[in-house]
Amino acid sequence: MSYGVILCDPPWRYSFSRSKSRKVENQYPTMTLEEIKDLPIDDWAGKRGKRIGQGDPCVLFLWVPAPKLEQAFEVLKAWNFSYKSGFVWDKKRKGMGYYGRGRHEHLLIATRGKPGVPKPKDRPDSILEERRAPKHSKKPVCAYEAIERMYPDKTKIELFARNRRPGWDAFGDEVPEEKAA
Ligand SMILES: C[S@@+](CC[C@H](N)C(=O)[O-])C[C@H]1O[C@@H](n2cnc3c(N)ncnc32)[C@H](O)[C@@H]1O
Numbered sequence: 001m002s003y004g005v006i007l008c009d010p011p012w013r014y015s016f017s018r019s020k021s022r023k024v025e026n027q028y029p030t031m032t033l034e035e036i037k038d039l040p041i042d043d044w045a046g047k048r049g050k051r052i053g054q055g056d057p058c059v060l061f062l063w064v065p066a067p068k069l070e071q072a073f074e075v076l077k078a079w080n081f082s083y084k085s086g087f088v089w090d091k092k093r094k095g096m097g098y099y100g101r102g103r104h105e106h107l108l109i110a111t112r113g114k115p116g117v118p119k120p121k122d123r124p125d126s127i128l129e130e131r132r133a134p135k136h137s138k139k140p141v142c143a144y145e146a147i148e149r150m151y152p153d154k155t156k157i158e159l160f161a162r163n164r165r166p167g168w169d170a171f172g173d174e175v176p177e178e179k180a181a
Contacts, residue, residue, distance in 0.1 A: 002046030002056055003169070004115060004154025005147060009063040009139060010036045011160060012071075022096070027136040028174070033071050037078035044157055044171075045079070045112055053082030057113035059154070061147060063139060064106040066097075072108060081110035087124075089140055091132035107143060118150035138162075 013030035014023075024030050042048050046056030060081050064072040076083055087107040094101040107128070117123075130140035144165055147156070161170035164178070 001044075001155075001169075002058070003044055003157045004057065005059050005061070005151050005156040006041075006044055006159060007061045007063075007144075007147060007156070007168075008159040009137070009161075010075075012036070012065065012068050014067075024136075033074065036075055039079075039159075041079045044159065045081075048080050049112065052077065052080050053112060055080060055112040057115035058111065059115045059151060060108075060110045060112075061143075062108045062110065064108055066102060066104065066106065069106060072106075076108070076110050081112050083108060083110045085109045085126075087126050087128050087143070087146070089128040089130070089143065091140075092129060093132045095132070115151075115154070122149050122152075124149060144168075 011024070011028055011030045013032050020026075045058040045060070049055035058081075060076075060079070062072060062075065073083065086109055089105045089107060091103050091105070094103050096102060124146040128140060128142050128146060130142045132138070132140075148167070155169075156167065157169040157171065158165065159171050161168075161172040162174045164170050164175060
């Protein structure tokens with residue numbers, strides 16, 4: 001099935017970490033850039049056009065930690081999406097980092113085809129403010145709410161989800177089985 005909205009939080013692999021105890025792999029398995037680029041995105045986004053940005057209408061929201069920004073644009077290209085804009089999540093709490101103590105993460109917005117833009121009244125503030133939860137990599141609820149407000153009528157899937165959110169399909173190795181009706 002193809003979706004009008006894809007929210008994706010890839011398990012980005014880091015080539016180094018200050019100590020073994022801080023490795024992302026202690027939390028969940030990660031993927032190389034090439035593995036992420038090779039994901040079967042057309043299974044979720046539908047038909048791919050000949051040129052970047054062409055194909056079935058789809059809006060992609062891609063979570064990207066600051067050190068992975070350059071790689072994220074490679075992913076958009078490999079997936080045939082055109083970069084449009086982005087949000088920044090202010091985690092309201094300092095994290096780790098080799099240059100600045102990371103307090104923000106990017107949520108890039110990219111499209112295929114012509115999915116359209118939200119009505120002016122449904123365009124959220126581009127700064128998402130919500131205190132980071134203790135669980136590693138957990139994304140803020142306000143991001144889901146912003147996307148639902150922007151595109152209330154589009155079918156939605158979250159890739160590399162950990163939970164199921166009503167109104168969304170979910171893919172990920174930690175997603176709980178769907179309860180029988
Ligand atoms: C960055 S975390 C996602 C966090 C999630 N967005 C949240 O808010 O809790 C990446 C997730 O992808 C899962 N994952 C890693 N490799 C996977 C694979 N090959 N197939 C499916 N899921 C995978 C991890 O186990 C982890 O749950």
